[in-house]
Amino acid sequence: MNYKVILGLAVVGFLMIIVASIKQMQSDIARINANLNKIAKQVGVEDTITDQLKGLLLEGKRIEAVKKYRIATGAGLVEAKEYIDSLKEQEIKNI
Template sequence: MNYIIVGVLAGAGFLMWIVSIINQMRSDIARININLNKIAKQVGVPNTINDEIKSLLLEGKKIEAIKKYRIATGLGLKESKEYIDSLRK
């Protein structure tokens, strides 16, 4: 019986470890995207993703805009929704 409890606790610990790694990777991706956007702005690369997102918002396609932003940045749903909501203001 004790082996089952130990196994369950080990499995839960492993799952928590995986979740923390995924969260760290999301954070790293967000930081990298910020730096890439700064570099692109200095070099003069147009920010077409924002133009596409703004166009979707003007068409009333908020969910599609959130999906597009998530794909482009690798951010989670919450962060993407917050960004899209900030553009709408």
């Protein structure tokens, strides 16, 4: 086999491993956030940022919600967009 083909297959395999790891981390983060929200409710901590983000989504201000989430959490752009999208999906299910 040609070394370029072998190298290409190795790169593709490596990228697949990275993508799988990222998806697992995203799943873990979602689970951790859900647990933290449950704990916060039991302790009586108000979740004002989520209420503000939901309000912005209801007003159609998705980009502003992403910015606000990034400022509040220090999250990256992709993570913030995914979180805001998940909030929007939750709101749609609750309607």
